[in-house]
């Protein structure tokens with residue numbers, strides 16, 4: 001029982017050590033990822049993982065939950081004060097489950113909803129046809145305008161009055177612009193629809209006060225806790241008190257059994273970290289960094305969807321610069337040089353989702369490492385040099401070395417080495 005991991009399982013130790021090197025030596029620009037703090041990681045590997053606690057604080061189906069109630073209540077109270085929410089459920093295992101719970105709580109199968117199309121930046125779990133959401137609900141998708149590549153609120157209002165959805169979902173996974181949630185609330189109210197805001201990507205920006213908060217305007221708000229919020233993998237739902245019982249019942253026993261108390265405790269720790277002044281500074285820097293990265297890429301001749309970014313991410317349209325280069329190929333070339341991004345469809349993409357014409361870049365991880373504006377310009381130039389010389393293995397290898405040296409100046413997880 002008391003052996004170290006290294007004594008029990010060398011194979012796993014080796015894999016983890018390899019990925020630690022990768023996380024240290026590469027430029028991680030996937031906007032949905034982050035480096036969680038040592039404190040957040042420590043609690044996830046704790047004895048709390050051993051306990052079953054089906055139910056909610058004060059009403060568990062198992063005995064021996066007196067301390068578990070404390071953990072979950074702390075997480076709930078901290079989330080409430082961080083976002084100003086009336087009610088919080090911290091049990092969803094992931095963002096998709098959180099959305100599923102809201103759909104189950106507020107809708108009946110067959111109901112009409114409006115959500116952003118996946119191909120325009122929406123999330124799979126909002127209404128895509130391969131997902132539960134698209135299979136069980138009648139989804140009216142909205143997208144971005146072909147010229148501005150931004151959501152046109154008049155079009156959204158028109159669709160709402162034409163289709164009279166029972167719920168409107170606002171939120172995205174690849175949209176570089178801000179949402180004005182008060183306008184969404186107005187449209188939802190005008191047709192008697194519920195408003196669900198999914199802030200998975202931007203929760204940290206909201207908690208840090210650099211992006212508007214949808215909580216006052218929404219019936220429910222879902223979020224993951226592992227993206228800009230920089231907590232453990234997991235999710236939560238915030239909602240108005242009137243929906244509290246329905247939403248709690250949809251999560252448990254509707255969709256899940258026992259909650260993961262070790263990650264709920266880690267969520268509590270992350271919420272505490274997010275309430276500190278340094279977290280606000282961190283979030284401000286994420287946005288400043290994204291702006292500079294975007295500007296430099298545009299100076300280097302790239303076209304960004306919607307002409308830039310107001311948040312932590314940007315979508316780079318490769319076709320404008322390299323007709324033949326797909327998002328998939330570009331992401332692979334960049335990985336050869338130690339720069340990790342993901343391929344992503346751009347609005348009105350003529351390539352398929354597995355190929356795409358774009359890549360998506362974000363600054364949460366490089367900002368966690370302490371990189372600032374100057375470093376963003378260097379990163380943009382690395383990206384440009386790789387894509388310009390993408391067929392030259394020697395150039396990619398040379399940049400790979402430069403990237404490793406560059407990353408060494410911004411160490412991460414030193415205590416693990």
Ligand SMILES: *Cc1c(COP(=O)(O)O)cnc(C)c1O
Nearest residue numbers: 094095096123172173198200201
């Ligand atoms: C990441 C994301 C989710 C949920 O993702 P999971 O992988 O299920 O945790 C949900 N909505 C949006 C908008 C997201 O970006």
